[in-house]
Amino acid sequence: MISEGQTIVQIRRKIAFNKLRDYLFSIIGLVATLIGFVLLFTLIIDLLIDGFPRLGWQFFTSYPSRFPEKAGILSAWVGTTLVMVVTAATAVPLGIATGIYLEEYAKRNWLTHLIEINMNNLAGVPSIIYGLLALGLFVYFFKFGESILTGGLTLGLLILPMVVIATRESIRAIPNSIREASYALGATKWQTVKDHILPYSMGGILTGMIIGLSRAIGETAPIITVGALTFIAFLPSSPVTAEFPFLSFKWLFDPFTVMPIQMFNWVSRPQKGFHLNAAAAGIILLIMTLVMNGFAIYLRHRFRKRIKW
Amino acid sequence: MVKRGIETMIPETLKAEVKGLHFYYNHLHALKNIHLPIAEKKITALIGPSGCGKTTYLRCFNRMHDLYPGNRYEGEILLYPDRLNILSAKVDPIEVRMRISMVFQKPNPFPKTIFENVAYGLRVRGESRKSFLAEKVEKALRQAALWEEVKDRVQDLAFNLSGGQQQRLCIARALATDPEILLFDEPTSALDPTATSKIEELIMQLKKEVTIIIVTHNMQQAARVSDYTAFMYLGEIIEFDKTDKIFTHPSQKLTEDYITGRFG
Numbered sequence: 001m002i003s004e005g006q007t008i009v010q011i012r013r014k015i016a017f018n019k020l021r022d023y024l025f026s027i028i029g030l031v032a033t034l035i036g037f038v039l040l041f042t043l044i045i046d047l048l049i050d051g052f053p054r055l056g057w058q059f060f061t062s063y064p065s066r067f068p069e070k071a072g073i074l075s076a077w078v079g080t081t082l083v084m085v086v087t088a089a090t091a092v093p094l095g096i097a098t099g100i101y102l103e104e105y106a107k108r109n110w111l112t113h114l115i116e117i118n119m120n121n122l123a124g125v126p127s128i129i130y131g132l133l134a135l136g137l138f139v140y141f142f143k144f145g146e147s148i149l150t151g152g153l154t155l156g157l158l159i160l161p162m163v164v165i166a167t168r169e170s171i172r173a174i175p176n177s178i179r180e181a182s183y184a185l186g187a188t189k190w191q192t193v194k195d196h197i198l199p200y201s202m203g204g205i206l207t208g209m210i211i212g213l214s215r216a217i218g219e220t221a222p223i224i225t226v227g228a229l230t231f232i233a234f235l236p237s238s239p240v241t242a243e244f245p246f247l248s249f250k251w252l253f254d255p256f257t258v259m260p261i262q263m264f265n266w267v268s269r270p271q272k273g274f275h276l277n278a279a280a281a282g283i284i285l286l287i288m289t290l291v292m293n294g295f296a297i298y299l300r301h302r303f304r305k306r307i308k309w
Numbered sequence: 310m311v312k313r314g315i316e317t318m319i320p321e322t323l324k325a326e327v328k329g330l331h332f333y334y335n336h337l338h339a340l341k342n343i344h345l346p347i348a349e350k351k352i353t354a355l356i357g358p359s360g361c362g363k364t365t366y367l368r369c370f371n372r373m374h375d376l377y378p379g380n381r382y383e384g385e386i387l388l389y390p391d392r393l394n395i396l397s398a399k400v401d402p403i404e405v406r407m408r409i410s411m412v413f414q415k416p417n418p419f420p421k422t423i424f425e426n427v428a429y430g431l432r433v434r435g436e437s438r439k440s441f442l443a444e445k446v447e448k449a450l451r452q453a454a455l456w457e458e459v460k461d462r463v464q465d466l467a468f469n470l471s472g473g474q475q476q477r478l479c480i481a482r483a484l485a486t487d488p489e490i491l492l493f494d495e496p497t498s499a500l501d502p503t504a505t506s507k508i509e510e511l512i513m514q515l516k517k518e519v520t521i522i523i524v525t526h527n528m529q530q531a532a533r534v535s536d537y538t539a540f541m542y543l544g545e546i547i548e549f550d551k552t553d554k555i556f557t558h559p560s561q562k563l564t565e566d567y568i569t570g571r572f573g
């Protein structure tokens with residue numbers, strides 16, 4: 001209780017002093033939290049005030065133009081959408097397969113460890129490095145050109161480690177007793193993966209995928225490096241055609257632009273009108289990201305409800 | 310000392326016979342020269358203090374140790390009537406697991422429906438005929454004394470069942486594929502007394518149809534349900550005999566000390 005040689009009055013004073021420090025820290029913490037929050041909030045409000053009046057049907061259906069009030073984000077949002085399709089189509093199957101292999105199949109040896117360490121480091125490599133790699137590999141070596149395919153593959157590589165890590169984490173959350181239950185019934189490794197491991201970790205995998213995509217959607221540097229154009233006044237060729245086989249992949253090789261590049265282009269112009277356009281495009285990009293993150297949260301909850309370990 | 314036990318078994322038909330079994334976790338010699346007969350359609354219980362190797366021994370029967378690197382068997386477990394040595398490297402562990410089912414310590418249903426849990430073993434065997442699956446699932450659930458409780462909600466998720474029901478579901482899942490031997494690894498250690506007595510009753514019912522080996526840390530449980538009991542200590546079988554004999558007149562001092570609660 002009270003240590004030797006201290007009167008109750010001394011103890012009370014001590015408690016009061018300690019409580020004062022407690023109180024002081026809570027103030028410091030609150031201020032620190034507010035600084036970040038208020039700054040971000042101001043930024044968003046500012047963006048809304050500038051950009052909101054520009055949002056309208058015309059803004060979504062117009063190509064960039066020399067006149068700010070006639071300019072729009074048609075080629076940018078179509079480009080972003082198509083690039084994201086390629087990104088998801090690359091990163092998701094590769095990432096899931098890698099994650100499953102590393103968790104369920106790979107022997108625990110130095111090679112696996114090396115791959116694991118590199119995988120975690122890859123997630124932290126600056127995105128411009130991916131741009132340089134892609135420029136050499138996809139543009140010059142494979143001769144895919146400065147195309148949607150190149151852009152999508154580049155961003156796919158960029159988010160691949162994120163998908164792998166998300167896959168592995170949600171696989172690791174599956175208790176070993178579930179695996180043993182499956183094996184004890186005579187299931188092979190593949191049956192166990194396909195019937196249990198994959199379905200039970202799908203929530204986490206999808207969440208990782210969407211968070212990866214919402215990072216990719218805002219990436220500018222690697223896309224500029226591989227040569228996305230800043231001024232595009234046409235759309236890529238349609239993926240659906242009137243004649244047999246009704247599907248066309250020509251769009252993969254068309255030049256493109258994406259939302260952040262369009263914004264960057266507008267911001268770097270001197271006229272005020274273009275700055276407002278950039279703010280409006282920023283709002284759209286922000287909404288796209290928020291919707292994706294919201295969807296990720298929804299998925300996580302949906303899958304959690306079914307599965308409680 | 311073990312020999313004497315085996316002689317007392319002679320009137321029974323054997324379902325399996327363990328001969329000179331050694332087991333190693335890397336360099337750890339976990340099971341030492343185990344000889345043990347498993348009588349057909351009887352319940353053989355394994356008792357002993359924690360860490361004595363009971364579970365390790367049980368998991369040899371369905372080659373569970375093959376899932377992890379660094380494990381090694383020596384000796385044989387012969388499965389009768391075909392005298393298949395289930396520990397042989399030439400025998401596929403999957404074939405062994407298709408003939409010998411297991412119920413685990415903690416209920417481990419899949420996060421699927423009750424129906425799919427029970428049907429999974431059959432699905433693994435490539436079975437997809439709806440009426441056949443429905444018939445087998447119902448039969449297994451009846452055998453596991455769960456049918457009456459779940460017949461109106463077999464499409465519900467298995468996680469919505471209580472712990473005891475989940476364990477009976479796991480028993481149904483193990484029974485659905487008509488195993489030759491059913492292994493129980495401390496099946497009631499995670500359950501309350503009511504659920505435990507239900508499971509014990511069920512295990513005694515099941516021996517009419519299947520050979521059972523049960524690991525338990527609960528001596529009363531072994532005494533209640535089993536026909537034969539083996540006492541294990543530090544990776545060795547100290548004594549094996551008819552259950553009533555072991556619990557009334559153990560021949561080894563160590564067995565007596567354990568069952569009278571002097572250690573363990």
